Amino acid sequence: MFQLALDYLQETQSRVEARLVDFLPKSHSAPEIERFYRLMLDYPTRPGKRLRPALCLLMCQAFGGEAKKAIDTAVALELLQSWLLIHDDIEDASILRRGVPCLHQEHGIPLAINVGDGLHCKMWEILIRNQVDLGYDLTFQILSEFIQLSNRVVEGQHIELSWVANNTWTLTEQDYWQMCVQKTAWYTCITPCRLGALIGGAEAGELDAFIEIGMNLGVAFQIQDDVLNLVGEERVYGKEIGGDIEEGKRTLILIHLLKTCSEVEQERLTHIMDKPRGEKTADDIQHILELAKLYGSIAYAQQRAKSLADKAHQAFQHRFAHLGDSAAREAKSVFSNLIRFIIERKH
């Protein structure tokens, strides 16, 4: 169904992991510091989709560049993902990540915050090292992309955390969209594509086309994530099913449900969602899941994801019709297939 995408992700995974493991420090004369290095290797080497580095390498190829020029930048995207996830898992009091306990669950919050900070530093380190192979100008352009990106991600994260902290429920689909663009779309789609295209040799105007494409695709990705979090299979998905409800997350499904259910149901819903983590019962979670099915909120979300992904696909085909050599054509086929993967994936 999306074998082309899976093959490309698999190939990216091997290349990115090899470079990641090569880049991160492993040995030190002080055993405590060596242990720190082992903790830093944990999240980056847990099995992941490697979607972000794949988009980066793929777009590099589509614009005529050699993927190896983009490998360190792709690794930086994976390091970004790692430190964000470690901190995000603490902020959300999550339990599982990629099928095993979150870092803070195993080593405590203090050590885990610091491991995240260590990986954050390593992200900038590998980006700065780009200078050796890519020269000053391109390295600075890549750094600027990461500056823009990281500013947006922390802002998006703040919005989402504030909604939970302040028990905010008067949210529209537009609010969800804005949060999602800041929190997910930039770092999952827009910037990875822009970076690959930039390194591949795209022009500034071409880079900007990825804002709209990546916005639609990134929000589609997040919606599918919200769906899997409710109806996925834990072993495949890698996080605890219903975790978003536990964590009080404002998903598109929930926003749709609150808009369509009765007032009494609405009240019960927000009452459950506002309970602190640990106080929500299995029945509470089951109740919300059933209501979401009853009111078609899950189907609605899936439909939205599909239509956003279609928009992204059409815009991409239209905007980059001129990329016609064999490497570009191959990359474009993989990208089309990746879009399908994004909205139909199970993990």
Next chain:
Amino acid sequence: MFQLALDYLQETQSRVEARLVDFLPKSHSAPEIERFYRLMLDYPTRPGKRLRPALCLLMCQAFGGEAKKAIDTAVALELLQSWLLIHDDIEDASILRRGVPCLHQEHGIPLAINVGDGLHCKMWEILIRNQVDLGYDLTFQILSEFIQLSNRVVEGQHIELSWVANNTWTLTEQDYWQMCVQKTAWYTCITPCRLGALIGGAEAGELDAFIEIGMNLGVAFQIQDDVLNLVGEERVYGKEIGGDIEEGKRTLILIHLLKTCSEVEQERLTHIMDKPRGEKTADDIQHILELAKLYGSIAYAQQRAKSLADKAHQAFQHRFAHLGDSAAREAKSVFSNLIRFIIERKH
């Protein structure tokens, strides 16, 4: 007694704060994001000593540079300090910072972690912006200094957090020294001096002289901090007195005390120190304080700080005797005075 140092710190404070406030974002169309910006401004604008930016600006002047060339790098040191403190305060479960409640005490751990991450990103942003005024080469050298520095700081932080997490007490003065060099000396003294000298035009060999000088001075700074934490005045010091005991910190004072007290006292001491935060009583803390006085551990630490600072002072005078123009002579006088401030300060 150290008026010259205080005046210089005061002057640095005005310049650095003005640039900090100018640099950090303040307004956004989304009220939630604007609130995030206000939280990011909190720690950087709390009254602090501004020792790190002062050392940077001062060394720039000593080596013949204009301080304004170093201002953004000095601000980056203050941003480093801010994100480190926000995360450190969570990791240590601290209560007060610079006289008022820690960020996580007021806004919760999730939002506070993310504000720290936001400031971390801003640190790299201002360093990358250096390129406009300082050009590529110097900007990259500065970035490399920050890479080295940040790697060391997280490693030092890991060592200290691990000692607490693992109830490690078999520690020597040498262990304390190593942790302190990684955690404090690099970011408080070595790198700020190296950065200022680099921007001022020093040669590579001259920069390396700051490793030994800054190591001695940085550990002296930390020891004085440990002393103030026990016998300081809360209103002046800005953190809760005895907080290090509450947090289980392995200070030089404690290591000396454990080595010199009786076996029975040793046992009671580690028993108290291993209690989780909140379970230590006021009597527990008072007991340790009295024991530290009785065995001369506080006086011992003060003596060590003084002798390290003297060593740093002599090495500096000897190594940089050749810097003789009037601006350099003035900077050297301030530096001598700053060294005194570092070991005699009350905050």
